[in-house]
Amino acid sequence: MNSFSLIEQKYLPELDTEAKIYEHKGTGAEILFLSNQDENKCFGIAFRTPPQDSTGVAHILEHTVLCGSEKYPVKDPFVQLLKGSLQTFLNAFTYPDKTCYPVASQNIQDFHNLVEVYLDAVFKPRITRDFFMQEGWHYHLEEIDQPLEYKGVVYNEMKGVYSSPESVLMEASQQSLFPNTTYGLDSGGKPEVIPQLTYEAFKEFHANFYHPSNACIVFYGDDPEEDRFRLLAEYLNAYSKIKPNSSVEVQKPFVEPIRVTLPYAVSESELNPTPMFTINWALPSPVKAETVFSFNLLDHILLGTPASPLRKALIESGLGEDLTGGGLETHLKQMCFCVGLKGVDKKQLEKAETLIFDTLQTLVTSGVSDQDIQAALNSFEFDLRENNSGGFPRGLALWLKSLNGWVYGADPLELIAFENPLQKLTQQAQQPGFFEAMLKTYFIENNHRSTVTLHPDPGLATETESAEKDRLANIKNEMSLPQLEKIQQQTAALLQLQEAPDSTEAIASLPLLNRKDLEPQIKTIHSQEQFHKEATILQHPLFTNGILYMDLGLNLNILDEDEIPYVSLLGNLYLEMGTKNTTYSELSQRIAITTGGIYGTPFISPHEEHADSIHHFFFRGKCMLSRVDDLLHLFKEILLHPTFDDSERFKQIVLEHKSDLESSIIPRGHSAVMTRLKATDHTAYTLNEKIGGIDALFFARDLLERIDTDWLKIHEKIETIHQKMISQNGVLINLTAEDPALKNLLPKVEQFVSTLPTCSNQPTQLHKQTYSTSEALIVPSRINFVGAAANLYEYDYQMHGSALVISRYLQTAWLWEKIRVQGGAYGGMCAFDQRAGTFTFASYRDPNLEDSIEIYKQTGQFLKELKLDEAELTRSLIGAIGQLDAYMLPDSKSFTNTKRQLLGYTDTKRQKLRDDVLSTTQQHFNQFGEILDAAFRNPRVAVLCDQESAVQAGLKTQTIVL
Template sequence: MPGVVMAPSYKYKEGEVYHGFQCQRIEDVSEFELVSYTMRHLSTGTEFWYIDRNDANNVFSVHFRTPPINNTGLTHILEHIAMDGSNKFPIRDPFLKMLNRSVGTNQNAMSTTDLTNFICASRNEVDFRNLQRIYLDSAFGPLLTYSNFTQDGWRIEHKDVHDRQSELVIKGVVYNEMIGIFSDNSRILRRDLLKCILPDTAYHYMNGGDPLEIPDLEHSDLVQYYNKYFHPSNGRIFCYGSFDPMKSLEYIDKEYFANKDAIDTAFSHIPPHPRWSEPRQIHVPCRLDILGGSREKQNQISIALLMCDRTDVQGTFEMNVLTELLIRGPNSAFYKGLIEPNFSGGFNKNTGYFLRCRDTYFLVGLQDLKVEDFARFNELYEQTVLKIINEGFEPHHVESVLHNMELAVKHQGPDFGCAVFYTSMSLWNHGGDIVANLRVMDNIAKLRSSLKQNKHYLQQKVEEYFLKNTHKLTITMSADESYEQNFQKATQKVLNQKLKNLDSDDLEAIYQNGLKLKEEQNLIEDVNCLPCLTLQDVQEPLKIPKIWDELIQGVDHIDFMKNYIQEYSIEEIRDKLCAIGSRVFHKANMRVAINSSEAQQPIVLEHYQRYLDRLPSLEKMKNKTDLHLLKPSYHQYEMNIALNYCSKAFYAVPYLHEDHPGLRVLAKLLTAKYLWRVVREQNGAYGTNARIGYDGLFTFNSYRDPHSTKTLEVFDGCYDWLKELGDKLDEEMLLEAKLGVLQLVDWPIPPGETGLDYFNVRVSPQDYRKYRARALSVTIDELRVIIDKYFKQEPKHFGKCIL
């Protein structure tokens, strides 16, 4: 008798309608143990992509196709102020305030080259629904007030807002952010690259905004763009995880889509760029890096080539494989051809394959080389490409790349849902097959089949894309000592142009608007319109936590290494490194953590023993555990960057001390209620925070900050602010700070990293549970004791630094 094949059992059926959304496509993706459901809203045409997977870390996202139409940063500023209050949540910056009323694992908004995205994630379903409501209303019902536009976008204001005699300057969060971004020469190169390699499409414009053109944006332009491009028909919604998607569909349909009709969204489509008939070349000036190498070597050269359409899933996969073969590691072709001749400082930061635009592109470039070596780069590039075409890649190298891709499928991180969205959003934005994009094993199998049928397959791809490709742009970049001065002159010219036609009434309005905005920024709002978790919602930990602390490399070390390589020969440096290596890499100095399945343990231990047998045995080095705290220090490093980075740090107590959880709660309180309001909203820095690490260092930081000593004064003033807070420090404020701590303490960890906290810093699961319970139990009185204990007097050991 013929066998009976049972149809797979799915939660939903193709053709059925669920809360206004018709299920159109259902597919299994076995390598990731997920089921993909693609649905479409019948009235608006909005696509809803749901991934059903047994994963507690659920993700929700709304994104719109938003090509830039000029260089004013319209989409970037719109992304900022859409998160600055909405119809259901009419409060300033609910995005920030929810960071301390939630245990979300991701809360973010971003604008890229052609889309604007609002994304959140949480492992707690109550929290997930809370965040979902806020993000939906930010996307479909933002207030877009004029005051938020002037705060986050741009405004003309007195340098001292209370002094009408102080000079008038341009301020704004996004305005300052973009000045900071273009302090990095690699971002200058990327800006001009997109402008010149895709000149006939929307990518010609800078979606983030040019600081010299941001002041051309009017509030009315922003509102008009929102009304056109943020229509549901131009949007896409993503939902991932184990929570019931029907609750999401019902809420979306009822609250936002029920009375909406579809519109034609052809206006937002971005076509592929017409291919050039011959290559082009440009030269770009940039900032002189005073911490970089010699002036004569502060140059870069790159070759960029337009590749396949983003919607070509197999083509982009094969380009990713070629990228690994061409630039990753010392065995790669361009490493051997361009780096090993040793006439540069290595690949530049923009080297790689980029998939964010409708047309993908590949770039390879060198940094820190002399101008006279530009011709050599071009020659070596040509020689390398011809060598690949004639000789091909080593078969074991190709197989190694494919094998690593197969292993990557098995090693999935705790933020897998977000990773799926981020790797799919550009493809989805242009109507590509997002499920085919997840079928990594199919893509690998197709490539292997092509290689089996044609052993020259990859060589022919290299010939097509790297030798015969006439859509090729050569970019040279050189440091210009007058670059910063020219930028400042251009900035002043923009301001003068704005001021020249102002009369006394206009100047009075600028002064009054500055005072009004300052008053709004200082206003203590009632946040009860925002949802908030309760302690009952978060009593039980979900998993043993994984907490990463950043390691910051000192500027002094850069100077040391620059002097070191001048003082010693290559041979002397080699001998010193060998001596260090012989003392560090030996058995007595080593600790090992092995994470494997029980079945694999014997094999893993066998390989480990072989490795151990080959290591030298030397006398164990002495372990020094004494804590040496330095005297108070102040450092300022002059760097050729437009904005500042400020920090203050002092030693408090280590992780397992009973006061550490309370200090961590206090750090969250200071960040949300004090630093963000003053350093970011009022003073214009892009970001600021307070934190305490495992090591016991309590730090204050600001970045992309137009101020320096003024910010350090804010850091020093935290005790006065805390005392002034007085009885306003209530249970709700304390709860928000505790929830902010739990976001980090309850962070999901992948299976492969289980136990690393104990291995690295000797924090056991039992220590973690005690720490978590202590953080949740901190009282207001205990917090006040901690405030007086650690902040009333200037600490004996602290440091301050300005970059």
């Protein structure tokens, strides 16, 4: 405590949090303590790291500081923590001008362990040349007569990023606005520039920026303050104050708007590829809450709902398929706003640009509607007060929001203490002309803007790869034999390092919980179940801070096979086509004005007890308890009085859906191949493939082709699905709120159920589909996503909870070493599905293809020969228990418990799984290896890659061009 000065102390009633801002006396390090009753304790340290080039130095350093440190000299302390801690969050992020290292845990000792390892990592990393080569880039040459290659985890990661047109567009949009600042560069690294980074420059970057004087540090939760001071003092007291050169220049305003045109890669077989564009505006700095909040509201007004005027104008114009740009961006020194369209005919580009300005001008001239303002205010205030960060810890979400101003000199509390600025803004927003003035100043009359257009280039991916190969061939030709031999020796030395295990002493240096620290009993979630007519009503009495969460599950078991693909559209059709009593714009406004939002999501999974599947479609809504009547009325309106008559609106929804599916393929390629591979093993997973996988994309494309010529049949199909679904039979309602409120709610919910019709539709017998055992899904990507799968139940495997321990161990040991460290992929993963029996492997942004498949095949042999010491086995058990005990907010707790009840996954079965996990031995690993070895001698394979990679791999695959 003596080393720290208290600068400010304030209670934040809106967060029920005591906030204290400290400064470390010796270094000037800025520290924020947020103390409250949240058991999910969080720590984060961020450094201002503005790069001076696009070599990716900040990104490579983010990876490399987690490759061992002075106190913890193991090769991968990060993965060791993933493997053997109870962490609820563990990661690191590189932004355009800062790098963040956050951790979280519910266990106090585990939390302290995580903080110590991260502090040692950032301040005392090993960052050797070998780790620079592994994580960043290096020339790779195993034999003199082989072609020279670039390898490195970040290098391959960024090849994947630049394979996504949407990523290229967003990066170009940001860079175009700030060309003379650090934002005109790519902090992640451009693949063609990354090899220009030297090890010396890399080391210098750490020395310049990873210093307490350049840090913003947070502690959050219920951990003792004295522990926080102790942990920090050990590292900060070793430094003296410096003045780091880490400030970011403000871009000089443009005199005239600029235009940027770039190519993007498409498959050579793609028919009629189309351009995409954004218009981008530079905005003020995000250091004042009133300024940021006002732009948050304006962003919601323009784009936040299907009824928002700019969004509506662009979608209804028919000029493009879907929005691009993302709207408001607040994590730079100058905020920006980006919006545009994808799927635009090149002849319509000018018309689409004009439409954006015409729409904004109309809003200035005619005024923003009171309904749009009220919708934005309610949605924004609800989000602030709910403080629901999903699976991301609340403390880290607050810290990242704070950093948006803090790293540029703002008070750390400026953007998170929202009560006063929100009240001021609410008053300002009611004043006539407030948002119109903003639109006029910052959009209509703002010349600091850019238009970025990407045009499709079918040959770009091939040209880029050829250029890389030619460049490497030229480099090799210019090298002398001694130079080549040196590279060969460096390659061999790196491979030897990667293959060598950490010493027992190094592993022992890492802090580790004891088995006695693991809770043997499951955490139960209390619920009450009752029935009203044909419906089941679940009640979860949890503290929700005055909010009701309501999940309404409709039975899909009555749908025919040809109706299943439409399920992916249901949420949008019910919520974005209007009703017989209200237009879709009015419906969207009512939802935003009176609730915290409503959305739809399917839930389809095998049952625990029998071979059938559970098929439900959930509408998930939330509101303040004072607005329960509004939420129930909206549910009634949506479900009982929908209209699906407008074929043009339907077409717009399908176009957006298709575009979303296409945009997600490359960024989530591992998910696409895993979904595809599981589809063969169970009816539920066949349906998931048809609703959210590659099949769903083909269905959406086909549906678009048929709308104009076959609308009556399509409309009839949707009406039939609606009539089948809207029934009391099989309805499940889940209510989450404080106990007294639930008692008062029940009569209203029962009355709502009574308004639903009853029907006598019988469950439909659906069938699983057999997919090809080897598929290549062709996309214009410079990097691969490689998957393989087998059904272990077909090899007489009997489910045991040790499978969870083994799967996590494989992911954090075998696959990490083989796929990521040695293979250079961004990630490798595996999962066992205990209900269907599918064991699935996948890699992410992988430069390899057949090598990765071979590694999957070798996994069984690895497990058969594996010998674990007691510490490593304990580490594995801890990681598995951490996975079982994931932290959940109230809405997630109740919905998770609801799904468990649907599936027949009882607390007794959960306890059995936990007992299995805690009793796992090395013998379980070895026996599981026997099964894997047999199952993966001839696995099912699915890869997402380009055409050339598929051909070179020589796999006997069915090729599907996406």
